[in-house]
Structures are given as structure tokens and as C-alpha cells.
Amino acid sequence: MNWRTTGILFILLIVVGGYVYWSGRQPATPEPTSTPAFAPQPTTKFITGLTVETVTRLDVRRFEDDSFASFGRDLDTGAWAQTTPTATQVVSNTMNNYVTGLINLVSRRTLEEGQGSLSDYGLDAPAHEITLAGQRDGQTIHYRFLIGATTPSDDAFYVLRQGDERVHIVNKLVMENITNLLDKLPLPVPTPTATLPLTATVTITATLPPTVTITPSP
Numbered sequence: 005m006n007w008r009t010t011g012i013l014f015i016l017l018i019v020v021g022g023y024v025y026w027s028g029r030q031p032a033t034p035e036p037t038s039t040p041a042f043a044p045q046p047t048t049k050f051i052t053g054l055t056v057e058t059v060t061r062l063d064v065r066r067f068e069d070d071s072f073a074s075f076g077r078d079l080d081t082g083a084w085a086q087t088t089p090t091a092t093q094v095v096s097n098t099m100n101n102y103v104t105g106l107i108n109l110v111s112r113r114t115l116e117e118g119q120g121s122l123s124d125y126g127l128d129a130p131a132h133e134i135t136l137a138g139q140r141d142g143q144t145i146h147y148r149f150l151i152g153a154t155t156p157s158d159d160a161f162y163v164l165r166q167g168d169e170r171v172h173i174v175n176k177l178v179m180e181n182i183t184n185l186l187d188k189l190p191l192p193v194p195t196p197t198a199t200l201p202l203t204a205t206v207t208i209t210a211t212l213p214p215t216v217t218i219t220p221s222p
Contacts (some may be wrong), residue, residue, distance in 0.1 A: 048111040048172055050165055051147050054138040056104050057082070061137040064182055067130060071186045075099060079139070086189060098190035102181045106136060111172035112160055125162035125171050126153025132183045151179055 062075045074088040077099070084099040086092040122128040130150040137146045148166035154176065155162065161179050163172045 046114045046116075048114045048165075048168075048170075050109050050111070050149075050172075051107045051136065053140045053145070054107055054136070054147075056100050056107060058140065059103055059107075059136060059138040060144070061135075062099070062103060062182070063133075063135040063137075064185055065133045066183065066186055067132070073186050075185070092189060093192060095190040095192055102178075102185075103136070105175075105178040105181060106134070109174055109178050111163075111174050113173045115171040115173070117169050119171070122152075122164075122171075127162060127164050127171065130164070132179070134179070134182055149179075151183070 058079075059077055060079060061077065063072070065072045072088065073086060075084055075094065076087045077084050077096075082096060082100075084094050084096045086094055127150060130152050132151040134149045134151065135146055137144055139145075146166075150164040150166075152162040152164070152171075154160065155173060158176070160173045160176050163174045163179070165172065
């Protein structure tokens, strides 16, 4: 190997080494982060501080015909009864299930103020009103909901909560379980009544002895 070739290799070695050194001192390029196609929608938990054991009353009203029903729950026994329009015993387990669904209800989506008008969601003239009352820290608190139209998919309602100007999209079944109480009560199954047997007619036939003729003595 001559001196010229050696010199060229030496220069190449210096160039490569310098590039490697320069590359190592450059800041690392951050990995691109993917942006979700749809941002998560805000949701809302409606009822806090109440359990089914502390609920005392449930009211439901239909505005179309002004139908109204009120149901009370005894805090000591846990028994439910309709108090208006009639005093009627109802199935407590069914009522507890309906109320538990309402207590655990979370909006599927919450629309911020300004996203349409109330008439867009049927809330300028709502169909139903639901009020739940219960005890918390020795005081009675109320939660009131106005129910508007169904969503285009027909599986949810547009709802307003008292004190909240936002429109919420909520599960349709939970609300329908309660509004249907206006037309169909969960009544206890009546206890069967024992049927007494019919009275039997007994006929007794008696056989009389033959007639004896007595002839008087002369």
C-alpha cells in the first residue's frame, strides 16, 4: 500500500468519525403521538350522596295529560307504597331496582351550553318530570329531571337536571322503568284463597218392618 492510498483512507476515517461524533450530540427526535379520531365526550354522574336505603320518595309526572304518581318508602321497613293518586302497596324489590338504576345513572354524553336550543331536544316542552328525594346528613334533598325527546338511535333520552343548564343524553330504559309507573304498577301477586268443597247431600233410606195384623181374642 502506497502513501497516497494510506492518506485517502486516513481522511475517510476522520470524516466518518466526525459524522458519528456529530450525530451522537444531536437531540433525539420525539416519536410522533397519534391523535384519537374522536375525543372522549364528557359524562355526568347525576346523583351523589344517596343510596336506595336513604331514599324516601319518588314522584313522576306526565305533562301531556297531567298524570301524576307519588311513591313513598318507609325508612324503617324499606317497604314501598303508592301514596298518590291512591294508597296502594307495590312490590318493594321492583321499586328498589328502578331507583337503584336512577341513582347509578351516568350520562352517555353531556352537551355543553350553546350546542343547540332546547327545542332541538324536545326540552322546551318536556314529556315527563321525575323527582327523587332522600335523606342526607339529616336533611331532605331532591333531584329533579325533565325528560325530552329520544335520540335518533331511539335508545336514549335528552334530559335536563335541575340546576344544570347542560343537556344530557341518558339511558332510555332507566327512565322508562319509572315513567311507566304511571300506567302499570308493580303489584304484589295475590295470595291464593283456599276453596272449600261443596256441601254433599246425603240421603238415608230406612227399611220399615212389615205390618203385623193383630186379631183380638173372643
